[in-house]
Amino acid sequence: MRKYSRQREAILKVLKNSKAHPSASFIYEEVRKEIPNISLGTVYRNLAELGKSGEILEISVGDGTERYDGDISPHIHFACRKCGKIIDYPLKNDMFSEFATESGFAADTTVCVVYGLCEECNRK
């Protein structure tokens, strides 16, 4: 049975207030402003917990560090190879679940990343 923790609340708050898909260590630094002696291990443990419960998304963009997303509405990600920015693209309906259901796969989460160059980087 899950128990309340101030640390987990603070981590979730950072994610819900960010559109930047931050890494664990970024979240750690943010939460430290409020809870200075929080441990990095605590951040990782809670991110895994929140991911497993479906409250946040865990996103790998292949840059060596996992990213986290507090937005769990249906959307995909555009990841710029040059500046590293991740841009959200909302979807009207979750087409992934439909594909999965067709195939007998019981889907719970989708992480879709489109790689390329953002408009800004593409101009240069």
Added chain:
Amino acid sequence: MRKYSRQREAILKVLKNSKAHPSASFIYEEVRKEIPNISLGTVYRNLAELGKSGEILEISVGDGTERYDGDISPHIHFACRKCGKIIDYPLKNDMFSEFATESGFAADTTVCVVYGLCEECNRK
């Protein structure tokens, strides 16, 4: 300018003949059957090279190791949380790149992973 290497050819061959989305160390073991003294670093270097040139896909499913895919036709992946299997689901067209283009994002690659339980694991 890229030069030929027997090692790179062998790595690519393993990927083109597999549907299992193998990890670097699995590929290493496979290629070792043909080139016993190949170095793991060589495998990683070539996988990165092949990924950058678009000949293979690099897929993160959040299990701590990167997976590689020799199939670059438009498809998404169903990743079973229980048995770890990754199942391909072909797409008629790469709709995700189309979304990107609409938004002014210059897409080159899409990696889409749907998490859940495969039919087999869901029954148990």
Added chain:
DNA sequence: CCAAAAACGATAATCATTACTATTATTATA
């Protein structure tokens, strides 16, 4: 208040990936 269980902070350990370097293989050109 009390006891059980969950969560914590601090730190050590893991392990996938990358960097380094002397050597070898490839390729264009003479």
Added chain:
DNA sequence: TATAATAATAGTAATGATTATCGTTTTTGG
């Protein structure tokens, strides 16, 4: 074919993100 330039390799050391451990603290239900 010999040569020179340079890409690629094998072997190994280093990196760094993530996970495990463990004694202590916090939460929660009775």
